[in-house]
Amino acid sequence: MVAKLFKWQSVLLLIAIGIVAFTIYYSTHLSKKIEREERQRVHEWALAVSTMAIDTSATALELANSILVNNEDMPMLITDSLEQIIDYKNIDTNNIKNNPEFLNQLLASFKNENKPIDLRLGTDPVINCKLYYGNTRLLSEVRYYPIVQLVIVALFIGLVVILITTHNKSTQNQVWAGMAKETAHQMGTPLTSLQGWIELLKDNPDNAYIIEDVEKDVERLKLVSDRFSKIGSKPKLETVEILPLIEEMVSYMKKRAPGKVNFSINNESSAATINVSKTLFNWVLENLLKNALDAMENGVGAISVELSNNNQYFYVDVKDTGKGISAANIPKVFNPGFTTKKRGWGLGLSLSKRIMNHFHNGDLVIKHSELNKGTTFRVCVPLNSEIL
Incomplete structure (x- = not known):
């Protein structure tokens, strides 16, 4: 495209x-x-x-x-x-x-x-x-005619490029929404079936030791399905407490990270709540923390989440001490399909940026990155977001 x-x-x-x-x-x-x-x-x-x-x-x-x-x-x-x-x-x-x-x-x-x-x-x-x-x-x-025509041609080319770009973005958004809806729809049937099998397992006391883990996995799948279903439509924003939300996601990622990675939260924000879609906002945080973990050489390093705000925005800075991003790759990071990993589709950061741009009127940017020293991603959430 x-x-x-x-x-x-x-x-x-x-x-x-x-x-x-x-x-x-x-x-x-x-x-x-x-x-x-x-x-x-x-x-x-x-x-x-x-x-x-x-x-x-x-x-x-x-x-x-x-x-x-x-x-x-x-x-x-x-x-x-x-x-x-x-x-x-x-x-x-x-x-x-x-x-x-x-x-x-x-x-x-x-x-x-x-x-x-x-x-x-x-x-x-x-x-x-x-x-x-x-x-x-x-x-x-006659002498000034070329200048006039140059301006007209430039305006025409600019208009055509804007129309093409707008059309392509609209098509991409429709593809994203369609893919998300179809994914959520396809996951619905097996999830319902799994929940039925769990109820059958509960009838036998000998299965008690596996039911808890299976239920956790099913809840995780339900969360993923819920995320994709919200991508396909305008999500409802809700007022949530900031610090518990961040602590919950950091705790979740800490359990799945190597023991040599240190996590920390630095709260310098005066804001207590923000208006977000909790499901989608958690997805953004999860993607950023996963990328930070993947950037660690040999599973050793530190990840810090720093919270701050001004009069307009609430900021979440996810900072890692990983391998960093080269200057040539920084403009490509949020492009769909771009990845420097051996595995993965390169969609996590692109989806995260769309979630912040289109559903929260905010943004996701690279605040700073330096090779072999680490990267800081910044999530920007407007403090005056209206609850739909």
């Missing part, structure tokens, strides 16, 4: 780059063409003005006047030999009235945009002037 998404992202990115590259090339070509045509028009306009000053024949005046009339979109300024503005054309007079320095500012802008054209006015004496001109609106639009 991830590889397919990455492939689509790559294809869309290449298409976008191709579109933008072609647009920039073609727009640059057009802008240079328009720029040459506009400069030619300015030359013609300057020649027309000079002609009218020298040749006053009807034909010359008519030709020059037609050139002058047709040039109504290009802003122009005429300066004398001292760079003083003596005339202007196609410039909004309202801007001149509102800002006395507008023409001088416009002149500075025109000097950066185009080279001036020499202009001769009058015959006796001849006045040597310079004609400065700016870009037409058409040329400006």
Whole structure:
């Protein structure tokens, strides 16, 4: 799924780059063409003005006047030999009235945009002037068009990626929920059968020594089934006492851990209760403690559970002194299927993170990890979670 998404992202990115590259090339070509045509028009306009000053024949005046009339979109300024503005054309007079320095500012802008054209006015004496001109609106639009298109393409690609990602996440959630419901359903029948067999075993006093252990295993299976059934639907949050909940899970894991692993609980939290799904929250704690045990080299080390809170969140930090996680693997830890163990499906941490994100509006993160020194996972539970 991830590889397919990455492939689509790559294809869309290449298409976008191709579109933008072609647009920039073609727009640059057009802008240079328009720029040459506009400069030619300015030359013609300057020649027309000079002609009218020298040749006053009807034909010359008519030709020059037609050139002058047709040039109504290009802003122009005429300066004398001292760079003083003596005339202007196609410039909004309202801007001149509102800002006395507008023409001088416009002149500075025109000097950066185009080279001036020499202009001769009058015959006796001849006045040597310079004609400065700016870009037409058409040329400006052509130049800025690639930028506008780049923004549009980027927004389009972003929207497509968001839609694909959202769709994939929705599909994954449906797969998780379906798998969880089916697992819970499949476990229901044998559990009911086992409970019936236990009742039959109780009829014989000689079976008393095995009934207790069998009942514990059945209760454990019922807990697992209950966990999977809650994954498939929105669980109900309940108010639970924090410390007894943590102590119960640590005690459970301590009995199943090698004797050389030391467990400890450090409670620095001022919060007494939190709102969680007890079944699912215990599952998260169990997964983290199991991972901490698996990280121990030769079954030797220490695991500490540290409780704290601020005004918004209650924190459970599960810290081990195991082999740690490499920097390259940290971004992959919560991906479904990722594992560095020889055994296992790599689903525990992914499920735990989903439980905290989707069912508790909290989070599960790696607070710190260092190779050969250990890892700290942090569970974040909002203190203002509403009970459903």
